[in-house]
Amino acid sequence: MSAFVAPGDIAARRTLAPGEVLLAVDNVSLSFGGVKALTDVSFDIRKGEIRAIIGPNGAGKTSMLNVINGFYHPQQGRITYCGTVRKRQRPSEAAAQGIARTFQNVALFKGLTTLDNIMAGRTLKMTRGFFWQCLRFGPALQEEIAHRRRVEEIIDFLEIEHIRKTPVGKLPYGLKKRVELGRALAMEPELLLLDEPMAGMNLEEKEDMSRFIIDVREQFGTTIALIEHDIGVVMDLSDRVVVLEYGRKIADGTPDEVQKNQAVIDAYLGTSH
Numbered sequence: 001m002s003a004f005v006a007p008g009d010i011a012a013r014r015t016l017a018p019g020e021v022l023l024a025v026d027n028v029s030l031s032f033g034g035v036k037a038l039t040d041v042s043f044d045i046r047k048g049e050i051r052a053i054i055g056p057n058g059a060g061k062t063s064m065l066n067v068i069n070g071f072y073h074p075q076q077g078r079i080t081y082c083g084t085v086r087k088r089q090r091p092s093e094a095a096a097q098g099i100a101r102t103f104q105n106v107a108l109f110k111g112l113t114t115l116d117n118i119m120a121g122r123t124l125k126m127t128r129g130f131f132w133q134c135l136r137f138g139p140a141l142q143e144e145i146a147h148r149r150r151v152e153e154i155i156d157f158l159e160i161e162h163i164r165k166t167p168v169g170k171l172p173y174g175l176k177k178r179v180e181l182g183r184a185l186a187m188e189p190e191l192l193l194l195d196e197p198m199a200g201m202n203l204e205e206k207e208d209m210s211r212f213i214i215d216v217r218e219q220f221g222t223t224i225a226l227i228e229h230d231i232g233v234v235m236d237l238s239d240r241v242v243v244l245e246y247g248r249k250i251a252d253g254t255p256d257e258v259q260k261n262q263a264v265i266d267a268y269l270g271t272s273h
């Protein structure tokens with residue numbers, strides 16, 4: 001097991017046991033003008049689980065992730081995180097509380113190397129100001145060394161040593177997704193949100209990414225919520241699945257329960273309700 005185990009000072013403040021509710025979504029509704037992206041959606045994410053959010057195109061999955069990480073503010077409903085009802089907050093505040101995410105379309109600094117992109121994920125953890133960072137002297141230097149060590153551990157964990165000095169713009173898509181996962185892990189999140197982590201991947205890349213997601217949970221105790229269109233992957237990976245359609249929750253349960261749910265079958269076959 002890697003030395004990179006402690007999920008950070010945030011986790012130290014928490015006493016949640018595996019299986020306790022880490023994040024609760026209660027009666028959340030979100031509209032964009034006349035478009036109702038989410039209507040009265042409630043579900044929870046328990047500590048240590050892999051939770052999938054699925055549904056047909058336009059069902060509201062990404063909107064839900066954006067509400068959870070503070071990018072969108074719902075007109076109704078509330079989010080409770082670690083037992084505290086959350087006030088309106090920005091993504092940076094959610095990140096500081098231990099919520100990290102990756103994006104549907106890879107969002108990396110294309111001109112920077114793998115190493116520097118993952119290092120960028122450490123920004124939140126840096127305690128020395130910009131002045132000291134520039135001087136690279138004394139305590140700032142010590143801190144930078146510690147951050148670099150942590151980043152190297154993540155690179156080892158994700159098996160991307162061979163591309164650590166490669167500008168990410170030159171990498172194939174599957175590896176870019178892995179670097180993006182690395183950058184999110186650099187934040188040592190308590191809750192990791194993955195928006196279509198396997199999109200555009202071939203079978204082998206999907207198997208690799210599935211293995212890394214499971215290992216992140218096993219080794220770091222990170223709770224994971226993911227959106228994924230590949231239903232086979234979702235059913236293999238997830239402990240529980242919430243299903244959205246037209247912004248409403250239509251099912252919630254184990255992969256087995258959800259697969260047998262008639263509303264889910266109809267939604268995926270295109271039957272209108």
Ligand SMILES: Nc1ncnc2c1ncn2[C@@H]1O[C@H](COP(=O)(O)OP(=O)(O)OP(=O)(O)O)[C@@H](O)[C@H]1O
Binds near residue numbers: 035037058059
């Ligand atoms: N910023 C926005 N402005 C206006 N409408 C939006 C915005 N974001 C999402 N929507 C609308 O909200 C609804 C839900 O979109 P969302 O992207 O959350 O769905 P999704 O399930 O993630 O879809 P997909 O699987 O295609 O990514 C859609 O009708 C979409 O057009």
